[in-house]
Amino acid sequence: MSFELHYVKPPRPSGTPPLKRRGILLFCSSAFLLFSFLLVPFALFSQNKPDDIIGYYLNEDPFSGAISQIYIYNAGNGTYEGMVIWVNEIERKKYEGLVFLKGMIFNDKENEWQNAALIYPGKKGNFKAYMRLEKDGRLRVRGYWGVSMFGKTLYWPREKESRNLKVVHP
Numbered sequence: 001m002s003f004e005l006h007y008v009k010p011p012r013p014s015g016t017p018p019l020k021r022r023g024i025l026l027f028c029s030s031a032f033l034l035f036s037f038l039l040v041p042f043a044l045f046s047q048n049k050p051d052d053i054i055g056y057y058l059n060e061d062p063f064s065g066a067i068s069q070i071y072i073y074n075a076g077n078g079t080y081e082g083m084v085i086w087v088n089e090i091e092r093k094k095y096e097g098l099v100f101l102k103g104m105i106f107n108d109k110e111n112e113w114q115n116a117a118l119i120y121p122g123k124k125g126n127f128k129a130y131m132r133l134e135k136d137g138r139l140r141v142r143g144y145w146g147v148s149m150f151g152k153t154l155y156w157p158r159e160k161e162s163r164n165l166k167v168v169h170p
Contacts, residue, residue: 066088069159071169096164127151129144137158
């Protein structure tokens with residue numbers, strides 16, 4: 001009669017990952033914490049100030065394709081407005097000087113300008129909008145009617161100066 005001894009591993013407590021997986025989990029959680037602490041200062045520095053939106057922007061009309069220049073300015077009481085300064089089509093010259101964007105306020109928690117009312121000539125009703133400055137200097141404009149899901153996002157590049165010195169603006 002011969003006996004063979006076999007080594008049997010003791011059972012691991014349930015819920016305890018194997019040593020290799022524990023090491024990977026520890027490494028990943030440490031890396032996540034490290035990157036989180038490194039990215040916090042960058043997030044703080046990328047925060048916009050309310051007046052950062054003030055300036056000239058080039059806009060392509062989403063309905064007609066016409067090009068116009070918009071000037072966004074501080075209207076007082078913490079609100080911002082947008083005015084059409086220049087248009088590229090003669091039949092649209094009547095819109096120069098039109099304040100079509102009103103009531104926009106800066107939300108520092110969301111880092112965007114919100115609650116804007118858009119008046120669109122030739123369209124019934126008012127549209128709503130919110131805006132955010134992109135890192136490349138363009139203004140991301142989300143215009144919608146009713147629910148934000150039913151809207152359009154446009155990108156307005158910033159311009160350095162007015163294209164029309166005849167229109168007086170704030």
